Amino acid sequence: MPKPATQRPKLPSVGRLGLVEPPARADLTRLGWTTDAHVELLWSLSRAPDADAALRAMVRLADAAGAEWDELNTAVMKDRSLRGRLFAVLGSSLALGDHLVAHPQSWHLLQGNLVLPSADELHRLFTDCVTEAPKDAVLPALRTLYRDRLLVLAALDVAPTVENEPVLPFATVGSHLADLADAALGAALQVAVATVCKEGTPAPRLAVIAMGKCGARELNYVSDVDIIFVAGSTAQDNLAITTRVAGEMMRLASETFFEVDAALRPEGKHGQLVRTLESHVAYYERWAKTWEFQALLKARPAVGDAELGKQYMAALMPMVWTACEREDFVPDVQAMRRRVEQLVPADVRAREIKLGTGGLRDVEFAVQLLQLVHGRNDSSLHVSSTVEALAALSAGGYVGRDDAANMTASYEFLRLLEHRLQLQRLKRTHMLPAPDDDEALRWLARAAHVRPDGQHDALGVLREEMRRQSLRVSRLHAKLFYQPLLESLGGSVDITSGLTAEAAERQLAALGYQSPASALTHLSAMANQSGRRGRVQAVLLPTLLDWLSDTPDPDGGLLAYRRVSEALAEQRWYLATLRDESAVAKRLMHVLGTSAFVPELLMRAPEVIQSYADGPSGPKLLDTDPEVISRALVAAAGRQADPIKAIAAARTLRRRELARIASADLLGMLEVRDVCKALTAVWVAVLQAALEAVIRANTPAGDRAPATIAVIGMGRLGGGELGYGSDADVMFVCEPTDGFDDSAAVKWSVSVAEQVRALLGTPSADPPLEVDINLRPEGRSGPLVRTLSSYAAYYEQWAQPWEIQALLRAHRVAGDPDLGEQFLHLIDKTRYPSGGVSTEAVQEIRRIKARVDAERLPRGADPNTHTKLGRGGLADVEWTVQLLQLRFAHRIPALHNTSTLESLDAIGAAELIAEGDVDLLRQAWLTATRARNALVLVRGKPTDQLPGPGRQLNAVAVAAGWPTDDGSEFLDNYLRVTRRAKAVVRKVFGD
Incomplete structure (x- = not known):
């Protein structure tokens, strides 16, 4: 009997293809993709991250291709790799779809066995483009070439979404984008030199140093490309011409390829655009701040004079590896970390991939800090890529192997999401879609190769993965710093790290501990206890130490934590509460690292620690x-x-x-x-x-x-x-x-x-x-x-x-x-006598006040910062209020009040003095009272004198509720408020 004929697969419905837009059926008809022969092609289309977007782009491409459409249509039908790359790009990137429509012949670039060109090959491509294109068409030609190369890279990067193509490693994508940026910068420099240096004018010696992600060869699809210019300093080098070339190069590159930013140069945007090597060296030796040395971790000669670039690196990199010895290294690092956190509004922090909590900057900051701390003694850490640096830190024992692997995986996952978000419109963004935007998140899941797992669809898997990765980064951020410290102590903790005692002390010092040897002693005592307590402490301490490092006095906080832990050694609820309720542990670390007053109380009233938790109506402390x-x-x-x-x-x-x-x-x-x-x-x-x-x-x-x-x-x-x-x-x-x-x-x-x-x-x-x-x-x-x-x-x-x-x-x-x-x-x-206090009594009060001002201030006290008796302090405000009460209480019953603040309200209501003056006195009283209370909380004993600039003043600022731990800002505000109040005091006592 003859065998039955093989049936063709039936043409799927539009709905089954994931096409939801009304014109989809008409668009398929227009393309001719309506027969049973197109079944495989349509299923490939359905796997695009956004099948409707891919279909719309194909319709536009068919119109733009004209006579070439038949060739493209036939190729897409026959070549599975081509259609996978094409549909993946069109469903992932609206911007690259627009590029293909504008340049329909570029689809040929996606055919065949695609291999990414090397850095040298890219340079040749861009150089040839500058040489061969007509003079008035160089920039459009370069722009097209750059987008063509992005198209090829994106096709290889996103193709696994549609067809079973090999996944392009993240590191390969970042390094190729950096090579592409180098080639583009080289072309811009070539055009700039030709524009500025007319016949007879020699080309200047100019090295372009790549910084940031470009310097580290881990560039995004869309990033500002950070650069620094270094000029030659021989007699033949003309700095003015070199600067014109650099400025023209930046303009051309920004118009043609990507934004070029030179703000990382010495003195930032206010500094010279171009400096000689000697000028760079002089600046970094004398004026550079810690963040500028941190930025140099990623410096790399990109284009221009190669020898000058090498000289720049040789001169400056040794300074990078001694930056951690600078006196202001620790406060600078802490300030940088806080500034980054404050850049993101709280309501979108969870959506920010780069700067949000558990985001990319957390990883990069941790890695760079560890490199700065240990790089002076270990040249293996002299690498610029975040992923390579994590591997080097793991190999050197500064980070646990599992932690480094997990952090790398989380970092690459977050960078993948960042790449997909930027690729969509070729716009710089780090913001995830809103949590309730299911369609946008579903597109992101498909573009990022996220697959259903049997329990969740791709969208559900993405939601779970984003939560897991963010939480893992937050936890690992603490572990990167502190787990190796604990492992170096030995004892009951598994030793999987090679961190030496010297390296551990260096690391603690860089994290804000002024007595790292003592800190290690405390850590050893807690982590190496026998039994359950030691095990729980070993789990808790990395996170607790991270929180303590953000307090004004990490050393005092760690000692206080050890003392409290020893005092509560028999209380099983204590460590369990810290382990299970992170809010309690974080609040406790803040209190211990700020106050010498509270720890003594907590050791004798430990039940208060339990009220650090949140209850149904808010913090239990307020219940x-x-x-x-x-x-x-x-x-x-x-x-x-x-x-x-x-x-x-x-x-x-x-x-x-x-x-x-x-x-x-x-x-x-x-x-x-x-x-x-x-x-x-x-x-x-x-x-x-x-x-x-x-x-x-x-x-x-x-x-x-x-x-x-x-x-x-x-x-x-x-x-x-x-x-x-x-x-x-x-x-x-x-x-x-x-x-x-x-x-x-x-x-x-x-x-x-x-x-x-x-x-x-x-x-x-x-x-x-x-x-x-x-x-x-x-x-x-x-x-x-x-x-x-x-x-x-x-x-x-x-x-x-x-x-x-x-x-x-x-x-x-x-x-x-x-x-x-x-x-x-x-x-x-x-x-409150019926006729008022006598004029003689009022004069006597004024006389006594003058004598108090002259005689009562303690010997050696600063009259500007003594919270009780100083200028515009508590005594000044209270005496002023009382003088007004003595004079006017007999006719204003509201002044029959023992509270300074309530009496001030009555003075303002009765218009005895201007409302603005009342407010100045009120603010001074509140400011001085807050500062005086903070002094006791920080020092643990009564005192009225604010300290000078330093760690203790920073602690007072934090205890007083100042929004940052910048004691200088707090002190400036105190002086300003009390100075204005003193003017009111003089006015009242002098009238």
Whole structure:
């Protein structure tokens, strides 16, 4: 029997081909691709990244090709490689589709066994083009040649998307693009010399140094090509002519091929376009910044005078490998890293392939820094390509082998996405499509050779892969720096790295650690613990060290972390929390690397670390109501019969609350007003708890106390504006209970007050609890406690202007509330007299202020930066407010207020001074208070003097909430704000 005839495959429907645009069926008919003979061709078309775009381009190409269309159509039908390359290019790049339509004969370049030409062959192609093209057609011819070469490269690069062509290695694409750029630059230089150097004018000696990705031979399809010009310096070399040639070359290349950027030259865009070699050397020896040496890592002679290019490299590269010894190397590197992060708006950071978190710049920055650190001692690291540098770092033991391999894979994947995005329109971009743009992402997945995996389609696989790679880069970024350090310590950590102790210290020093040997000791102690703790620490430390390196004091932070870890060694939740909740670990590192105040508290109140986590409504640090804490503190102390134990219980809750407030403050979660209110609430609760405990201990069971006692807050305590380093200024007032006379009541009350002060002032590991009573009548010479009638008699007859001024901030804070209110009513007629304070009293206040300004500043203090008594500092603002209260409170009830800030609001509302002046005083008070609090947080003890420029000032800036750790900027702002406030102070005190 005869065999049945083989059936041709049926023509697929438009929908099955992935063609979704309405004209698709008509376009297929127009091309004649509607018979069963076209089935294979149509399935190839369907595999294009954008089949509709490829089909539209083919229709346009058919119209443009004219009589040549039949040849092209036949070739596409027969040649599977050709149609794979053609459909892949047209479905990947709208710009190259436009190029083919404009130059339809260029399709022939995609035929046959394609091989990329060598660098020398490219140079010959471009040189011949300049020589053979008519003079007025050189630039169009060069532009066409350049796009033709891009077309061939792109065809080989994207063809595996459509047909099973070999995948072109990423490194090959980048190096060929750099070779192509070199050839294009050479042609532009050739034309520029011919344009500038007319007959009789010799061509200048000029070397063009490629920088950036071009210099590293890892160029993108669309990049600015960074270059530096070096001129000859012999008598025959004319710098003016050389500069004209360089400028003309840049213009021609930018118009014809790609943007050429010379901004990496000495002094950037403001510097000379062309310098002699001697001038370059002099600049780098004296003026160059760290980033300029980092940029030179990728320098390479590209075109021009080859010998001059070699001399340039020989002169400058030794300087690159000693750059890490520069005094400002570490702060410069950290500043560069922060600047890069700040370049990208937060709302698109996740879409930025280059500058976003876990992006290309993270890889490049890490690799370059490690090269700079170790390159002086290891010449194998003297390579410019990122991928080659990762391989060299791995071979040298500076990076783990697996980490280097994973980082390389992630880097190449991200670069592949970058290439595809740029190829689409031949525009420079690093931005991924929006997360909800499924069509754009699906195109990117197909263009990048992403295949379905059985669980997800290509789009789903791409989404997962992008998340995985970004996360991997972020994690590896830390591991690249720190894992080899831990491996070099030996012990329980697997030794897979050859990093020596000397290299480890070099690396830590470059990452901001001023005592790298001590840091290694701490690392060794933590990573080499036995059992679970050592294993968890070894996993945690690379990331924790990376976060610590971004803090103002990595050394102090690492020591604090070791101490906290040792103090909590038996708390299983501690390391588990750091391991499982990265937000907690990152916040803890920021706090430890900024503050000497908080670590001591955390060791004794470790539960606060758990509140670093995020809760349903935000950070748990903010879940606590200070009033609730105050009641709990008083209640806890009230359960203890012994006053010593009662105050110990109060200290425990105070310690926890101080740690919570300070942590939230350092993490930027609290405004300065909230901090002051919370600290005041803690102090008030402690005073109440201590007073109640001592009264109970001094009142026999069943008996009545001889007196009721009220504690009156003065100064910042009375104003509700305490800082971390503030003492509690108070006065004690008592009233005898029935059956007791004033003498017995006062004697008993004095005993209670003395015990309260002594018990609270007992030395301990916690921040001190000093109760200051020097603002009482007669100061240190006056009785510790008075009755209401005694206070009334004193203030009526003997009150001095400074005492009246002090009463402006008096407010009841603890003890019997009724007695406290009676005291406030009593003193109102002294501080707010119906006719106002006398002119003599106001003059006396002004005189005292002048004397304070002249005499009170501590010896050696800088009057410009003393936050309390300095120019425009806290005292200046508070005295100004109080002077206005003394003068006008009798007729403006809103000035009956103990808060400086609230009184300033009342002064502005009453228009006692200009609103602009009120705002200057307010900003100065907030700025000085923030700085004063930050000083305590950073140093761990009260101080009022801002330090000079350096690491400690940088830490104060961070603790004060300044947006960067640039202490100089913070100090400039402080000086500017306080200087303006001082002008207002002088105006008020002088009128």
